[in-house]
Amino acid sequence: MNDEASHQADKRVREALEAVYRTFDSPLPKVIEGCPCCISTRGTDVLLTTPLRRITGQALWRYVSGAFLTIGDKEDFRYLLPRILDVSVFDPRNANYPEVVLGKLPLAGWRSWAPNEQRVIEAFTDAWFEQALASDLAEADDGWIGTGAESVLCGAARAEMPLERWLVRLSKPDAAPVLADLKQRFSGEMSGFWEYAPVGFQALSTILAQGRA
Template identity: 80%
Template sequence: MLYRTFETPPPSAIEGCPCCISTRGTDVLLTTPLRQITGQALWRYVSGALLTIGDKQDFRYLLPRILDVSVSDPGNANDPEIVLGKLSLADWRSWAPNEQRAIERFVDAWFEIALKSDMAEPDEGWIGTDGEGVLCGAARAGMTLRPWLLRLSAPDARPVLADMQRRFPGDMSSFWEFAPDGLQELSTILAQGRA
């Protein structure tokens, strides 16, 4: 759905500071069909996107693949906190309503996938931090966390919530410092143990 929603021809060039352009392999991003761009090629772009390389036009073009790789190949993708944090830099809340809804639906599905991944390991004494990463990224994008915090209150998600309570505040993602409103939302549920 994201590919269809954001379908557009590739930009003619990706601009940026000269040293970043020469080291980030942007030519591959423009010459490879969008759905075939690897996570590793995107990783180099995303890490500097909208800061030292690229603009809103190329970010919007690459966004469906960036998000797709983030879920389908997380080992070769940037952290969710970085990926979703770029949305604010791209001023995504000024985009068309259908584009905003498509992103929100995607992040909702991504959170469920991350939550399932986190819950897959509890018997081994380790709960993952995938769900927290998506929450933090969503907060950095300016999304309200309420629906996902309510989800953490469900019986099947309680081990993840308990793990987050145990790790709060000292062992949480360092990216929360860039999302103070989201951190406040999260700290409330962690203090109460429910949304």
Template identity: 80%
Template sequence: MRQITGPALWRYASGVFLTIGDQRDFRYLLPRILDISVSDPGNANDPEVVLGKLSLAGWRTWAQNEQRAIEAFVDAWFEQALANDLAEADEGEIGTDAESVLCGAARAGMPLERWLLRLSDRGAAPVLADMRKRFLSEASGFWEYAPVGFRELSALLTQGRA
């Protein structure tokens, strides 16, 4: 499966469940889609799209060990995204990688509390401050499809509580 490239999977991941594909092939390709999403993000769909497909796949009906594996993957992906954003902050500009993973997780129906608590850590302060600055006017448009997660994020950004 390693020979399947990011550009080839980009088209599939964009249309899966909408114009092509079913749960069976999505589950088969998901490990490679996730791998490319983290290791080659320039040739992958946005985290909001990739993780949003989990809901369409009915992933909460999958075996508990499969659900836990996805949650652990998203934990690691969020940490990597946060680290990327913090590294960019050191260079004078803050990215939106952590927000993208948060939004994708929310679209997948995952509660955001643990990641929002992580954003509340002192070490993540530059990213949290940037999210507050961009809140509402420049936030990911995908939040529209994750109202529960958006309320969770809003509570942190406006009231300071996760």
């Protein structure tokens, strides 16, 4: 993928992220609830005393990994969600996997949120996938295929989003290196999180078998 396409993909995901920040702008939660041991070890005080856009990926990592399991509720998750998505895209080395991040959405009951809130999440995920695909293709030019697009796709499946649009995208000629890599890894080297997204995995399996969506 050429530099201009990569630039456009990056611009698009930044614009989609800003829409998430605007849509989910909300007051600072008074407290983050959780089991006592998790509250004391997951650094929740930092999440409530640091301006949202300055919270680091490392500070968010423990919260995200335990969100809705041992810590947190819908209020604080919605407040932190823009920054969680931000660091997922722009600081991935200090972020949870896309499969984990997007997999939290059903636990938050996101399909019961306002329609515009659902739309901005879907639009962001679409832009994130395109940005990840652009990154994977850029690495392909150097002889290496990344797995970012697969991770976002699996995360979207875990969030119970229909995958058709992204499977069609993988069928386009310029995405051929990534699709070929997925086919090669299909025997057992794909994301282990597909186990938790059987409907999405079946849809992906079809395109890998047929070569088109």
